Amino acid sequence: MIAESMYQELILEHYKHPQGRGLREPYDAEVHHVNPTCGDEVTLRVKLGDGGKVLDVSYDGQGCSISQAAASVLYELATDSTVEESLSVVDEFTRLMQGRGQVEADEDVLGDAVAFAGVAKFPARVKCALLSWMAYKDAVLRSQA
Amino acid sequence: MSVPSFDVERVRKDFPILSRELPGGRPLVYLDSGNSSQKPNQVIDTMREHLAQHYSNVGRALHALGSESTEAYEAARDKVAGFIGAPSRDEVIFTKNASEAINLVAYAFGNPINTDDRFRVGPGDEIVITEMEHHSNIVPWQLLAQRTGAKLRWFSVTDEGRLSLDDLDELVNERTKIVSIVHQSNVLGTVNSISPILARAREVGALMMVDASQSVPHQRVDVDDLDVDFVAFTGHKMVGPSGIGVLWGRRELLDAMPPFLGGGEMIEAVWMDRSTYAPLPHKFEAGTPPIVEAVGLGAAVDYLTSIGMDAIKQHERELTGYALEALREIPGLRIIGPRTVIARGGTVSFTLEGIHPHDVGQILDDVFGVAVRVGHHCARPLHLRFGIPATTRASFYLYNTTAEIDALVRGLHHVQKVFG
Numbered sequence: 358m359i360a361e362s363m364y365q366e367l368i369l370e371h372y373k374h375p376q377g378r379g380l381r382e383p384y385d386a387e388v389h390h391v392n393p394t395c396g397d398e399v400t401l402r403v404k405l406g407d408g409g410k411v412l413d414v415s416y417d418g419q420g421c422s423i424s425q426a427a428a429s430v431l432y433e434l435a436t437d438s439t440v441e442e443s444l445s446v447v448d449e450f451t452r453l454m455q456g457r458g459q460v461e462a463d464e465d466v467l468g469d470a471v472a473f474a475g476v477a478k479f480p481a482r483v484k485c486a487l488l489s490w491m492a493y494k495d496a497v498l499r500s501q502a
Numbered sequence: 503m504s505v506p507s508f509d510v511e512r513v514r515k516d517f518p519i520l521s522r523e524l525p526g527g528r529p530l531v532y533l534d535s536g537n538s539s540q541k542p543n544q545v546i547d548t549m550r551e552h553l554a555q556h557y558s559n560v561g562r563a564l565h566a567l568g569s570e571s572t573e574a575y576e577a578a579r580d581k582v583a584g585f586i587g588a589p590s591r592d593e594v595i596f597t598k599n600a601s602e603a604i605n606l607v608a609y610a611f612g613n614p615i616n617t618d619d620r621f622r623v624g625p626g627d628e629i630v631i632t633e634m635e636h637h638s639n640i641v642p643w644q645l646l647a648q649r650t651g652a653k654l655r656w657f658s659v660t661d662e663g664r665l666s667l668d669d670l671d672e673l674v675n676e677r678t679k680i681v682s683i684v685h686q687s688n689v690l691g692t693v694n695s696i697s698p699i700l701a702r703a704r705e706v707g708a709l710m711m712v713d714a715s716q717s718v719p720h721q722r723v724d725v726d727d728l729d730v731d732f733v734a735f736t737g738h739k740m741v742g743p744s745g746i747g748v749l750w751g752r753r754e755l756l757d758a759m760p761p762f763l764g765g766g767e768m769i770e771a772v773w774m775d776r777s778t779y780a781p782l783p784h785k786f787e788a789g790t791p792p793i794v795e796a797v798g799l800g801a802a803v804d805y806l807t808s809i810g811m812d813a814i815k816q817h818e819r820e821l822t823g824y825a826l827e828a829l830r831e832i833p834g835l836r837i838i839g840p841r842t843v844i845a846r847g848g849t850v851s852f853t854l855e856g857i858h859p860h861d862v863g864q865i866l867d868d869v870f871g872v873a874v875r876v877g878h879h880c881a882r883p884l885h886l887r888f889g890i891p892a893t894t895r896a897s898f899y900l901y902n903t904t905a906e907i908d909a910l911v912r913g914l915h916h917v918q919k920v921f922g
Contacts, residue, residue: 421858
């Protein structure tokens with residue numbers, strides 16, 4: 358019953374009570390990412406401030422518990438941090454997700470996102486976890502362009 | 503007509519995979535036959551025997567193995583022809599799958615080397631499909647429309663998951679070149695009535711194709727009774743191997759059509775600047791075909807015949823009735839498709855309120871060993887029609903039992919506990 362370990366309490370909590378959900382103004386860039394294999398989608402906006410501060414990450418989308426919870430956790434981690442800090446979290450999260458369950462997660466960097474470690478054992482679900490995180494990276498790059 | 507006795511436990515013994523255990527000691531509950539079916543020993547052994555004892559290329563090698571292999575390959579064609587009541591074995595074309603069969607027909611239209619008027623397509627002409635098609639019966643026609651400037655139109659689907667024929671006479675009209683519709687929906691389970699649409703197609707001189715991928719495995723399908731022009735289906739959904747599909751077409755039309763793929767085996771004579779083509783069916787079978795797969799499909803047809811298609815249909819009807827009833831007790835479960843067994847096959851798709859199908863499928867598989875399909879099942883427009891991104895789909899076959907449906911229901915209750 359590996360799947361039940363994938364559905365950590367924290368993931369279910371974020372799924373049932375998503376943080377920061379809904380698209381907000383103002384924003385510097387908006388992106389729309391889809392996962393064609395399952396139809397999950399997310400629209401995500403970022404608003405950056407002085408000194409690379411992330412003022413807001415707002416999003417809306419539809420999808421499974423993993424994709425929705427991942428967006429919620431991303432919101433919490435990125436908002437009020439800096440572009441540099443948040444992108445290093447994205448990189449660490451990506452490394453963890455693509456590690457096929459063989460990668461030890463750096464909890465100091467990942468914080469709550471470490472709860473997704475179990476997802477890495479399910480290749481079909483890795484894209485669900487990464488959907489909003491990749492959208493965030495894309496949006497940040499576009500707002501800096 | 504009397505239905506031969508059907509013993510599901512005896513049938514299950516023919517399918518070795520059904521008695522395997524999944525990691526963690528879970529029994530396998532395979533409810534994904536609409537996606538691809540499992541294979542009986544009779545098919546596995548026949549393919550193994552062919553590879554071990556008779557294998558060689560077909561249609562060209564003059565040695566003993568060449569003739570044994572050719573004989574087995576062509577015997578498979580005879581079996582398939584008999585199975586679907588084809589007036590001639592030459593009308594049975596082996597393809598890679600149903601998608602290729604549909605593409606073969608689609609590419610015969612609007613092809614400059616085809617001078618037959620029935621296949622001439624251009625701006626002003628129309629192609630008609632339905633909103634409940636698998637992508638394999640949508641995209642080839644979209645491509646045809648793009649190539650030729652023809653217009654693609656479609657029948658809509660009612661809330662109950664039936665085809666709406668209200669605008670039949672408007673949709674199928676004198677501009678229509680071909681109507682291509684699914685026999686049994688791979689999502690809704692709906693079995694479409696072909697005859698009213700066919701009658702209209704005939705009235706206006708349009709050709710008609712049926713995608714029978716989900717019906718040929720589950721009920722007796724006789725191409726003579728259907729009376730359409732083309733029928734496509736695939737081996738892997740009917741206890742045969744993957745890599746082999748079938749196009750049946752009327753000889754007269756197949757003769758009029760240009761070749762689809764060019765290459766070895768489909769020719770009569772070749773010069774540097776031109777070729778003449780082999781007669782049917784080889785005209786449409788370029789290159790070395792899936793030999794062992796065809797032989798395996800022949801064995802699959804023998805197996806299904808030995809069980810009896812009417813018995814299989816009856817068994818699935820009982821399972822479907824049982825499932826529709828059992829799923830009723832689950833709060834928040836919405837069936838996408840007909841809620842009765844009338845004109846309906848054993849494919850039951852549904853949504854669970856507030857829970858994404860991927861989460862449903864993951865828990866069902868990982869906790870209960872219940873294999874279902876989740877997603878849009880290659881029928882995205884149909885899901886858009888119902889305003890949902892995805893469904894969970896349980897699909898039944900001759901080897902499924904009511905106990906397996908009970909396992910599904912138990913699993914769904916558990917899913918609701920986890921995500922509720």
